[in-house]
Amino acid sequence: MKREPDKLSKKAYEAALEPMQLELVQLSRWLAHHHKRLVVIFEGRDTAGKSGVIRAIADVLDPRRCQVVALGKPSEQERSQWYFQRYVPHLPSAGNVALFDRSWYNRAGVEHVMGFCTDDEYRRFLREAPHFERMLVDDGILLFKYWLCVDQVEQEQRFAERLEDPLKRWKLSPVDVVARTKYAEYGKARNTMLKATHTDHAPWTLVDFNDQRRGRLTLIRHLLDSLPDQAVPEQTIDMPPLSNRLGREVFPAAHQPLQPYAPDSAFE
Template identity: 85%
Template sequence: MGKNQERLSRKAYEAALEPMRLELVQMSRWLAHHHKRLLVIFEGRDTAGKSGVIRAISDVLDPRRCQVVALGKPSEQERGQWYFQRYVPHLPAAGNVVLFDRSWYNRAGVEKVMGFCTDAEYRRFLHDAPTFERMLVNDGVLLFKYWLCVDQAEQEARFAERLADPLKRWKLSPVDVVARTQYAEYGRARNAMLKATHTAYAPWTLVDFNDQRAGRLTLIRHLLDHLPDQHVPEQTIDMPPLHGKLGRESYPAAHRPLAPFVPDPAAG
């Protein structure tokens, strides 16, 4: 991000995001109404801002219809499976949204750079991924793939922030510490991945995330604009009036020792 370029303020960000939140709710209603399946893949360097944009999307959606998938290190059994097998159970069902915080593209990124896979496994992945994604798209899955871009200086600043903040330090892993020295190698791996897996039916979209708030708005706007018309009439809900006085919840005295109320700290 240029030195003279100002970051988007929180107030401006919230003002721009608010109408998009309503559109995201409409999107979810449209998916449910038409039994559509939406799969969004978020990839990018460490600290790029994947979790933040995923929260901006998922926070306003019905958690029963929106799942966030962030798989950890594969188990010994999973390492013996077909590579894509561990991801298949997490694909969206009809009417659902699945947001992948990293995905099968781990093999083209961290596994390639850090030596967690063989060269043969890596090359097989680059060959097979477009075929796997064609199967998904041909079956009706709405597939979006986003790469979140961040410059090395900005990445270093975010690493330093995480190290200094006890509430964010959990985000730093031993792999992150080593990976930060491999910025150029990750860039070469990303470029090879884009060349092999950017297709007409499952294209990559690159989004500048040096300013994370601006990046979130750009990505969400792109997602909404590239889905079909999502207008579905909202179901009218009538709330009949209550009669009589409003009651206060109470419990029999005999139950109170078993389930005491937590005292209000502001009252003491």
């Protein structure tokens, strides 16, 4: 299927993204300087573009301070725990960021629509989620929740691309195949979830992701603009020149840079 001509080009996208990524680095420095904790939740339909926008953010941040959280199917032990318990260990410490590629809202979406939880568990989640998030915010966590919007025509096109591309086929699962037939059910579940969990202390922000590149820029811009001025002086690093001769690796032959290691080899 041919893409619409008004979608943002890769060149224009990269030109707009680069200065935002510099701001993301400043944001990370600000979080560390002020001992702040940042949690960003990315939710949306399958193929909406969650992993792409998360990569655009995480790729320029220190991986020791930025954690991408993408939990798999809960174990039997986890299913016997308090529902939010498996997510709590992934909350960030001071100066760190946690990017949730799906989150506790699985219960209000895929688990509810696909019948992976009971009606009582589902209703309990809708009651408890605002209180759980209230505790996070009251403890000082900066919490942002984004829903990535994509229509059914665009979703079907992306499913087809994943099926045809062997590098993307791993993204397809049996649950995805069934989810294609439940577009309306997922939409109803989303609306119920938004109504129950959109609060003053933890509001939802909806972002159009029919054009993923434009959607990424919109979301990142919103995140940056929603936080205080992140200007923190960058630490000066003094790197004086080396006084001794620069060492070089010595290879036995220029045309054979790879060879098995031997104790008497000529490598330094």
